[in-house]
Amino acid sequence: MEDFKPKFLAKSAMARKAADAAIGATKKALVEMARKHGRIVHLVHPAHTTMDCAQCGARTKHRLPLSERTYACTACGAVSPRDKNSARVMLVRAGLQPG
Ligand SMILES: [Zn+2]
Incomplete structure:
Protein backbone atom coordinates (compact mmCIF):
# COMPACT_ATOMS: atom_id res chain seq x y z
CA MET A 1 0.00 0.00 0.00
CA GLU A 2 1.03 3.60 -0.43
CA ASP A 3 2.13 5.30 2.76
CA PHE A 4 -0.44 7.92 1.86
CA LYS A 5 -0.40 11.34 3.52
CA PRO A 6 -3.62 13.03 2.42
CA LYS A 7 -2.61 16.65 2.99
CA PHE A 8 -3.72 17.95 -0.40
CA LEU A 9 -7.29 16.80 0.26
CA ALA A 10 -7.82 18.55 3.57
CA LYS A 11 -8.98 22.14 3.48
CA SER A 12 -9.30 22.78 7.22
CA ALA A 13 -7.61 21.54 10.37
CA MET A 14 -10.76 19.61 11.28
CA ALA A 15 -11.03 17.99 7.85
CA ARG A 16 -7.33 17.13 7.99
CA LYS A 17 -7.73 15.48 11.40
CA ALA A 18 -10.70 13.46 10.17
CA ALA A 19 -8.86 12.40 7.00
CA ASP A 20 -5.72 11.49 8.95
CA ALA A 21 -7.80 9.43 11.38
CA ALA A 22 -9.60 7.62 8.55
CA ILE A 23 -6.39 6.84 6.67
CA GLY A 24 -4.73 5.84 9.95
CA ALA A 25 -7.60 3.50 10.82
CA THR A 26 -7.54 1.93 7.35
CA LYS A 27 -3.77 1.39 7.50
CA LYS A 28 -4.08 -0.07 10.99
CA ALA A 29 -6.88 -2.45 9.95
CA LEU A 30 -4.90 -3.60 6.90
CA VAL A 31 -1.73 -4.19 8.92
CA GLU A 32 -3.77 -6.02 11.58
CA MET A 33 -5.46 -8.30 9.01
CA ALA A 34 -2.09 -9.00 7.40
CA ARG A 35 -0.61 -9.95 10.77
CA LYS A 36 -3.56 -12.20 11.55
CA HIS A 37 -3.25 -14.01 8.21
CA GLY A 38 0.52 -14.14 8.10
CA ARG A 39 0.90 -11.72 5.22
CA ILE A 40 3.31 -8.83 4.88
CA VAL A 41 2.28 -5.22 4.25
CA HIS A 42 4.85 -3.00 2.57
CA LEU A 43 4.43 0.74 3.04
ZN1 LIG B 1 9.53 2.98 -19.70
Whole structure:
Protein backbone atom coordinates (compact mmCIF):
# COMPACT_ATOMS: atom_id res chain seq x y z
CA MET A 1 0.00 0.00 0.00
CA GLU A 2 1.03 3.60 -0.43
CA ASP A 3 2.13 5.30 2.76
CA PHE A 4 -0.44 7.92 1.86
CA LYS A 5 -0.40 11.34 3.52
CA PRO A 6 -3.62 13.03 2.42
CA LYS A 7 -2.61 16.65 2.99
CA PHE A 8 -3.72 17.95 -0.40
CA LEU A 9 -7.29 16.80 0.26
CA ALA A 10 -7.82 18.55 3.57
CA LYS A 11 -8.98 22.14 3.48
CA SER A 12 -9.30 22.78 7.22
CA ALA A 13 -7.61 21.54 10.37
CA MET A 14 -10.76 19.61 11.28
CA ALA A 15 -11.03 17.99 7.85
CA ARG A 16 -7.33 17.13 7.99
CA LYS A 17 -7.73 15.48 11.40
CA ALA A 18 -10.70 13.46 10.17
CA ALA A 19 -8.86 12.40 7.00
CA ASP A 20 -5.72 11.49 8.95
CA ALA A 21 -7.80 9.43 11.38
CA ALA A 22 -9.60 7.62 8.55
CA ILE A 23 -6.39 6.84 6.67
CA GLY A 24 -4.73 5.84 9.95
CA ALA A 25 -7.60 3.50 10.82
CA THR A 26 -7.54 1.93 7.35
CA LYS A 27 -3.77 1.39 7.50
CA LYS A 28 -4.08 -0.07 10.99
CA ALA A 29 -6.88 -2.45 9.95
CA LEU A 30 -4.90 -3.60 6.90
CA VAL A 31 -1.73 -4.19 8.92
CA GLU A 32 -3.77 -6.02 11.58
CA MET A 33 -5.46 -8.30 9.01
CA ALA A 34 -2.09 -9.00 7.40
CA ARG A 35 -0.61 -9.95 10.77
CA LYS A 36 -3.56 -12.20 11.55
CA HIS A 37 -3.25 -14.01 8.21
CA GLY A 38 0.52 -14.14 8.10
CA ARG A 39 0.90 -11.72 5.22
CA ILE A 40 3.31 -8.83 4.88
CA VAL A 41 2.28 -5.22 4.25
CA HIS A 42 4.85 -3.00 2.57
CA LEU A 43 4.43 0.74 3.04
CA VAL A 44 5.60 2.38 -0.16
CA HIS A 45 6.59 6.02 -0.59
CA PRO A 46 3.68 7.46 -2.57
CA ALA A 47 5.51 10.11 -4.60
CA HIS A 48 5.33 9.83 -8.40
CA THR A 49 3.69 6.39 -8.52
CA THR A 50 1.60 7.64 -11.44
CA MET A 51 4.58 9.26 -13.20
CA ASP A 52 7.16 6.47 -13.10
CA CYS A 53 7.35 3.72 -15.71
CA ALA A 54 7.04 0.24 -14.18
CA GLN A 55 9.07 -1.23 -17.05
CA CYS A 56 12.15 1.00 -17.21
CA GLY A 57 11.80 3.35 -14.21
CA ALA A 58 11.78 6.53 -16.30
CA ARG A 59 9.77 9.43 -14.92
CA THR A 60 7.45 11.48 -17.11
CA LYS A 61 8.00 15.23 -17.07
CA HIS A 62 4.34 15.97 -16.58
CA ARG A 63 1.68 14.64 -14.28
CA LEU A 64 -0.96 12.58 -16.09
CA PRO A 65 -4.40 14.19 -15.90
CA LEU A 66 -6.85 11.88 -14.10
CA SER A 67 -8.89 11.57 -17.31
CA GLU A 68 -5.89 9.99 -19.05
CA ARG A 69 -6.33 6.31 -18.19
CA THR A 70 -3.40 4.92 -20.15
CA TYR A 71 0.23 5.30 -19.19
CA ALA A 72 2.57 5.50 -22.18
CA CYS A 73 6.31 5.67 -21.49
CA THR A 74 8.23 8.05 -23.73
CA ALA A 75 11.53 6.35 -22.83
CA CYS A 76 10.85 2.66 -23.50
CA GLY A 77 7.47 2.79 -25.25
CA ALA A 78 5.67 0.65 -22.65
CA VAL A 79 1.91 1.17 -22.65
CA SER A 80 -0.38 -0.01 -19.84
CA PRO A 81 -3.50 1.07 -17.95
CA ARG A 82 -2.38 3.78 -15.52
CA ASP A 83 -3.57 1.97 -12.39
CA LYS A 84 -1.75 -1.20 -13.42
CA ASN A 85 1.40 0.78 -14.11
CA SER A 86 1.16 2.45 -10.68
CA ALA A 87 0.52 -0.89 -8.98
CA ARG A 88 3.63 -2.34 -10.64
CA VAL A 89 5.69 0.71 -9.60
CA MET A 90 4.57 0.10 -6.01
CA LEU A 91 5.51 -3.61 -6.18
CA VAL A 92 8.96 -2.74 -7.50
CA ARG A 93 9.42 -0.14 -4.75
CA ALA A 94 8.41 -2.71 -2.15
CA GLY A 95 11.24 -4.91 -3.47
CA LEU A 96 8.90 -7.44 -5.09
CA GLN A 97 8.94 -8.88 -8.61
CA PRO A 98 5.68 -8.08 -10.43
CA GLY A 99 4.46 -11.27 -12.13
ZN1 LIG B 1 9.53 2.98 -19.70
